[in-house]
Amino acid sequence: xxxxxxxxxxxxxxxxxxxxxxxxxxxxxxxxxxxxxxxxxxxxxxxxxxxxxxxxxxxxxxxxxxxxxxxxxxxxxxxxxxxxxxxxxxxxxxxxxxxxxxxxxxxxxxxxxxxxxxxxxxxxxxxxxxxxxxxxxxxxxxxxxxxxxxxxxxxxxxxxxxxxxxxxxxxxxxxxxxxxxxxxxxxxxxxxxxxxxxxxxxxxxxxxxxxxxxxxxxxxxxxxxxxxxxxxxxxxxxxxxxxxxxxxxxxxxxxxxxxxxxxxxxxxxxxxxxxxxxxxxxxxxxxxxxxxxxxxxxxxxxxxxxxxxxxxxxxxxxxxxxxxxxxxxxxxxxxxxxxxxxxxxxxxxxxxxxxxxxxxxxxxxxxxxxxxxxxxxxxxxxxxxxxxxxxx
Numbered sequence: 427x428x429x430x431x432x433x434x435x436x437x438x439x440x441x442x443x444x445x446x447x448x449x450x451x452x453x454x455x456x457x458x459x460x461x462x463x464x465x466x467x468x469x470x471x472x473x474x475x476x477x478x479x480x481x482x483x484x485x486x487x488x489x490x491x492x493x494x495x496x497x498x499x500x501x502x503x504x505x506x507x508x509x510x511x512x513x514x515x516x517x518x519x520x521x522x523x524x525x526x527x528x529x530x531x532x533x534x535x536x537x538x539x540x541x542x543x544x545x546x547x548x549x550x551x552x553x554x555x556x557x558x559x560x561x562x563x564x565x566x567x568x569x570x571x572x573x574x575x576x577x578x579x580x581x582x583x584x585x586x587x588x589x590x591x592x593x594x595x596x597x598x599x600x601x602x603x604x605x606x607x608x609x610x611x612x613x614x615x616x617x618x619x620x621x622x623x624x625x626x627x628x629x630x631x632x633x634x635x636x637x638x639x640x641x642x643x644x645x646x647x648x649x650x651x652x653x654x655x656x657x658x659x660x661x662x663x664x665x666x667x668x669x670x671x672x673x674x675x676x677x678x679x680x681x682x683x684x685x686x687x688x689x690x691x692x693x694x695x696x697x698x699x700x701x702x703x704x705x706x707x708x709x710x711x712x713x714x715x716x717x718x719x720x721x722x723x724x725x726x727x728x729x730x731x732x733x734x735x736x737x738x739x740x741x742x743x744x745x746x747x748x749x750x751x752x753x754x755x756x757x758x759x760x761x762x763x764x765x766x767x768x769x770x771x772x773x774x775x776x777x778x779x780x781x782x783x784x785x786x787x788x789x790x791x792x793x794x795x796x797x798x799x800x801x802x803x804x805x806x807x808x809x810x811x812x813x814x815x816x817x818x
Contacts, residue, residue, distance in 0.1 A: 427590050428516045428599070429535060429583040434508040438562065441512050442480035445549040445560045450680055462553035465525055469536070469546040470568060479547040483564040486545060493571025506573045509565045511541070513583070516558040518598055525550070528559050531590065536563065538586035541574055543567065581609070652777040659770035667763045674755045682748050689744055693737045
C-alpha cells in the first residue's frame with residue numbers, strides 16, 4: 427500500500443474532472459471519455475450521482491460561515507483558501523483488491539486523517555498495472571463548517587499504511603517501517619549526498635517561490651508615486667503571475683507524466699526482451715536490430731546491470747530536460763512580473779502627478795482674488811456740510 431497526497435487545491439470541479447475522465451492530452455485539456463474509470467462512490471453526500479459531487483462539496487465550502495453560525499462556532503480566523511484535499515491509494519501489481527476492499531481502505535484512511543465525517547468522492551482507475559483509487563475530500567465539516575487540520579498528514583497516512591500491510595500479513599515497504607520506527611524513537615539518520623532524487627519537481631520547488639519572488643518593498647522613489655495605486659497595480663500583476671504559473675506548470679506536468687509513462691513502458695519492454703532474448707547470440711543480435719542502438723547491444727551483451735545503468739541515465743536526462751523547462755517557465759514569469767512592476771511604478775507616478783495638478787488647480791480656485799481699493803471722495807467741510815461756516 428502506497429498512499430500519496432497530491433496536494434491541496436481550490437477547485438473541486440477541476441480535480442473531479444481529472445479523476446472522472448481519461449488523462450488529458452497536451453493539446454486537449456478537457457477529455458470527454460472515461461474508459462479508465464472502474465467505479466466511483468461518494469461519502470457523506472446527499473446524492474448518488476458522482477457528477478454532482480463536486481458541486482455539492484463546493485457549495486459546502488462556500489457556506490462555511492453560515493454553517494459555523496448555525497452550529498454556534500466562533501467565526502474567527504482567516505478564510506480557508508484551499509478546501510480540496512486530493513490523495514491516492516495504490517496497491518502492488520500482484521494484489522487484486524475488489525471494490526469492497528478498496529472502499530474499506532479508503533474509509534480507514536479518512537479516519538486516519540480525521541475526515542471520516544467529511545464529504546468525499548472516490549474514483550478507482552484501471553489504466554495502470556497496479557490497482558489504485560483517488561480520493562477527493564472536502565476539508566470543511568458539513569455540520570460545523572470548521573476546516574480540518576491536516577498537520578503531519580503524510581506521517582499519519584504512512585503509519586496507517588504500515589498497519590494496513592500488517593493486517594494483510596505481508597510488509598511490502600521495509601523502508602517505511604524503518605522510517606516510522608526511527609520517528610517513534612526520535613533518531614534521525616541523514617540522507618547521503620548522492621541519494622537525492624533527480625526530478626524536475628525539485629527544481630520547481632527550489633525556483634521562484636511567492637515569498638521570495640514577490641516584491642514586498644515600496645518603490646524606489648516613494649515621494650513621486652501614489653502608494654495606494656502602486657499596491658493595487660502590483661497585486662493585479664502578481665495575480666496574473668500566479669494564474670499563469672499555475673497554468674504553465676499544469677501543462678508541463680501533463681506533458682511530463684505522458685513522457686515518463688512512455689519512457690517506463692519502453693524500458694519495461696526492453697528489459698523483457700532482454701530477459702527473453704539475451705540467452706543466445708542470435709537473440710542479442712535481434713535485440714540490437716529492434717532497438718537500433720549500439721548502447722542497447724552492449725547492454726544485451728554485458729547483461730542486465732549495464733542496461734539498468736543506461737536506463738538510469740535516460741531517466742536522469744529526461745528529468746533534467748523537465749527541470750530546464752521548469753526553469754524557463756520561472757524565468758519567463760519572473761521577467762513578466764518585473765516588467766509589470768516597472769509599468770505599475772510609471773502609472774502610479776502618473777496618478778500622483780495628476781493628483782498634484784488637480785490639487786494645485788483647486789488651491790488656485792480657492793485663493794481670493796486681488797481687490798484694488800477705489801479712493802473715496804473727500805468728505806465735505808465747512809459750509810458745504812450744511813452746518814454753517816467757520817467763524818474767525
